[in-house]
Amino acid sequence: MISYSKYLQGNWYFVIAKVRNSSTHSDLIIKKEILQKILQSQERKAILEEYFPGDKLSIGYKINLNKEKTEINLKIIGELALEIFHNLSIEANYDYEIEW
Numbered sequence: 001m002i003s004y005s006k007y008l009q010g011n012w013y014f015v016i017a018k019v020r021n022s023s024t025h026s027d028l029i030i031k032k033e034i035l036q037k038i039l040q041s042q043e044r045k046a047i048l049e050e051y052f053p054g055d056k057l058s059i060g061y062k063i064n065l066n067k068e069k070t071e072i073n074l075k076i077i078g079e080l081a082l083e084i085f086h087n088l089s090i091e092a093n094y095d096y097e098i099e100w
Helices: 011-025 032-039 042-051 067-091
Strands: 029-031 054-057 060-063
Touching: 011 029, 011 032, 011 042, 011 060, 029 032, 032 042, 032 060, 042 067
Parallel strands: none
Antiparallel strands: 029 060, 054 060
């Protein structure tokens, strides 16, 4: 199994948190001020363009996910959730039955 903990570290998590906020509160538009924070880092910009393609607008960035990108993102999020569950279970000494 691939380790997805790298996605929790720094830039990927930063970008997905901003995307989630924009999806929930702004009709899939990342506001200009937030977009500028993302674009300050080349890695964040690359993550945005790769995982959350869209169009630059005068007011920000309109996310336009297709089916393929959505499926990739859902897989990453699901695997990440499973990895978090796994690590918390180990920490709490829970007996769980998940094959990796």
